[in-house]
Amino acid sequence: MSYDFHTAYQRPGIGCEKYDKRQAIFGTESVIPLWVADMEFASPDSIQQALIERAKLPSYGYAERMAGWTEAVGQWLARQHHWQIDPAWLLPTAGVVPSLALAIQTLSQPGDGVIIQPPVYFPFFGLVRETQRQLLLNPLREVNGRYQMDLEQLEKLARQARVLILCNPHNPGGRAWSAAELAEVARICARHGVSVLSDEIHMDLSYPGITHTPFAQVAEDCSYLMLSAAGKTFNTAGIGGGYAVIPDAVLRQDLQRLQNTLHLNGENIFSLLVTETAYRHGHDWPTALMTQIAANRDRVYAACQHSAITPMPPEATYLLWLDCRALGMDDQALEQFFIHRAGLGLSAGHIFGEQGSGYMRINLASTPAIIEQAMQQLEAALAGL
Numbered sequence: 001m002s003y004d005f006h007t008a009y010q011r012p013g014i015g016c017e018k019y020d021k022r023q024a025i026f027g028t029e030s031v032i033p034l035w036v037a038d039m040e041f042a043s044p045d046s047i048q049q050a051l052i053e054r055a056k057l058p059s060y061g062y063a064e065r066m067a068g069w070t071e072a073v074g075q076w077l078a079r080q081h082h083w084q085i086d087p088a089w090l091l092p093t094a095g096v097v098p099s100l101a102l103a104i105q106t107l108s109q110p111g112d113g114v115i116i117q118p119p120v121y122f123p124f125f126g127l128v129r130e131t132q133r134q135l136l137l138n139p140l141r142e143v144n145g146r147y148q149m150d151l152e153q154l155e156k157l158a159r160q161a162r163v164l165i166l167c168n169p170h171n172p173g174g175r176a177w178s179a180a181e182l183a184e185v186a187r188i189c190a191r192h193g194v195s196v197l198s199d200e201i202h203m204d205l206s207y208p209g210i211t212h213t214p215f216a217q218v219a220e221d222c223s224y225l226m227l228s229a230a231g232k233t234f235n236t237a238g239i240g241g242g243y244a245v246i247p248d249a250v251l252r253q254d255l256q257r258l259q260n261t262l263h264l265n266g267e268n269i270f271s272l273l274v275t276e277t278a279y280r281h282g283h284d285w286p287t288a289l290m291t292q293i294a295a296n297r298d299r300v301y302a303a304c305q306h307s308a309i310t311p312m313p314p315e316a317t318y319l320l321w322l323d324c325r326a327l328g329m330d331d332q333a334l335e336q337f338f339i340h341r342a343g344l345g346l347s348a349g350h351i352f353g354e355q356g357s358g359y360m361r362i363n364l365a366s367t368p369a370i371i372e373q374a375m376q377q378l379e380a381a382l383a384g385l
């Protein structure tokens with residue numbers, strides 16, 4: 001199947017966050033938006049057609065997942081990630097972040113410690129604080145230009161923690177954690193009775209030649225659950241929905257009970273349909289997509305070559321973490337430089353935790369033409385310094 005990664009479909013005025021929130025986020029509409037983690041591309045035809053056909057049936061009552069959904073998710077995990085699950089482990093959810101909130105509340109009490117590994121996807125901070133848990137930080141260490149986990153410090157923190165939120169692969173650092181690193185996390189967490197919430201929403205987005213390791217493959221006797229969704233991979237985040245894989249029956253029932261109590265179920269006719277269709281028909285999409293993302297990454301590398309910006313080579317995700325510390329600007333000046341001098345709307349690194357200070361995150365899931373324009377603007381701005 002060939003896919004079109006050259007046409008941009010997002011635009012202002014269609015209720016699309018990437019464009020319609022620019023004024024609120026950047027204080028101006030005049031930036032090329034390369035921030036929020038969704039894509040400019042059309043979702044595959046199979047998904048479009050399935051949605052159109054279902055929408056033509058003009059009755060949109062409550063949804064129920066069908067056996068085909070469960071089968072499609074199971075087959076996707078088996079085929080793409082070599083993980084055989086028992087269909088009983090699977091629950092549809094409203095999305096990954098709502099499920100993290102449910103899981104934290106299922107597995108811990110107010111005041112209990114929850115570990116996160118900054119710089120990291122910023123809603124993790126709020127999830128811990130807003131559920132009145134104690135935020136325990138296990139910052140990543142930058143070694144030879146890429147992030148590694150500080151496993152010694154993790155072991156110390158694990159003594160006071162109930163839960164670890166693992167970002168696998170890591171946003172914004174782009175690490176596809178190795179089986180050895182994940183196995184050590186599992187051993188530490190098992191030793192101290194810490195449950196791992198493995199957020200694997202970026203699991204399908206590995207660069208050519210890189211393999212994603214589901215935490216489940218190394219978990220052994222570590223308590224864990226895995227959360228994911230088709231939305232990041234197939235650009236359907238605006239439709240919502242996702243799923244949890246929870247092998248432990250007690251944990252599964254407890255989480256399901258809380259989900260029901262809050263009426264936060266994941267049975268949405270369109271999101272169930274998208275997941276099933278994407279996973280049935282989208283096998284060659286991730287490779288095609290990541291080939292385009294790699295070309296876009298290379299264009300950004302070229303723009304940054306011989307400059308004070310050093311991109312952190314990513315293994316996964318369509319996000320690229322730019323080390324801008326050598327520009328010698330504080331965070332506010334750095335943001336202003338990108339917005340007003342380069343005309344680019346990127347995510348400011350410090351929102352991912354203080355460890356992200358001096359960095360910016362760029363979203364590569366755009367057309368080559370948009371990336372080209374953005375890089376010409378960046379090159380001109382850098383030349384003007």
Ligand SMILES: Cc1ncc(COP(=O)(O)O)c(C=O)c1O
Pocket residue numbers: 037094095096097098121167171199201202229231237241242
């Ligand atoms: C690591 C990570 N988890 C979760 C999400 C969002 O998940 P959802 O929209 O399913 O709540 C994102 C979106 O960028 C993400 O990067």
